[in-house]
Amino acid sequence: xxxxxxxxxxxxxxxxxxxxxQGIAERIATFETRLRIPADIAGWFAPGAFPVVVAEEDGKVxxxxxSSAYSARKCYSGIREFSIYVDRTARGRGLSKxxxxxxxxxxxxxxxxxxxxxxxxxxxxxxxxxxxxxxxVVGTHLRHAKLDxxxxxxxxxxxxxxxx
Ligand SMILES: CC(C)(COP(=O)(O)OP(=O)(O)OC[C@H]1O[C@@H](n2cnc3c(N)ncnc32)[C@H](O)[C@@H]1OP(=O)(O)O)[C@@H](O)C(=O)NCCC(=O)NCCS
Numbered sequence: 001x002x003x004x005x006x007x008x009x010x011x012x013x014x015x016x017x018x019x020x021x022q023g024i025a026e027r028i029a030t031f032e033t034r035l036r037i038p039a040d041i042a043g044w045f046a047p048g049a050f051p052v053v054v055a056e057e058d059g060k061v062x063x064x065x066x067s068s069a070y071s072a073r074k075c076y077s078g079i080r081e082f083s084i085y086v087d088r089t090a091r092g093r094g095l096s097k098x099x100x101x102x103x104x105x106x107x108x109x110x111x112x113x114x115x116x117x118x119x120x121x122x123x124x125x126x127x128x129x130x131x132x133x134x135x136x137v138v139g140t141h142l143r144h145a146k147l148d149x150x151x152x153x154x155x156x157x158x159x160x161x162x163x164x
Contacts, residue, residue: 005101020085031145065102
């Protein structure tokens, strides 16, 4: 069966949590170090929250892309930060491209005009996935924050979704 990509819902919180925690444990995807519980994820689906999309294979959620506000400033309201995580067992099968396309469409539908994220330079899979999905590299922030006590650089990527 081909994968299905759809809008995420509160009922996906446990599956999303498990996949996100893999990424936190791997220490190459995020500065976050606290493992999440499903109740943390359920908050992503509060009324008015930004889009989250999930990929399903054989009825099981195996990946997600989520978005959040880039800034509280009104002028930046259409800029969304995103995260993308695919279960270890489902990587390398093109799911990130489907997820980022679906998230782009959902972002446009909710008034967004740009997706952006920060990626560790060592995270080749993420840099390549973003490139393949039409993102460009904006530049590198040096020593942006600490992960496990060590300063880390991050590469900022963006995809323009402007409709005008
Ligand atoms: C990054 C991640 C989401 C990519 O998802 P994926 O579904 O495995 O990626 P895809 O199969 O859709 O591949 C997309 C493109 O990236 C390339 N790619 C994927 N993994 C790669 C790797 N490890 N090395 C080199 N290129 C890679 C693919 O070849 C493909 O490029 P192409 O279309 O030009 O052939 C996945 O590896 C992941 O979840 N990693 C852990 C969490 C993470 O780092 N998230 C990003 C946080 S910023």
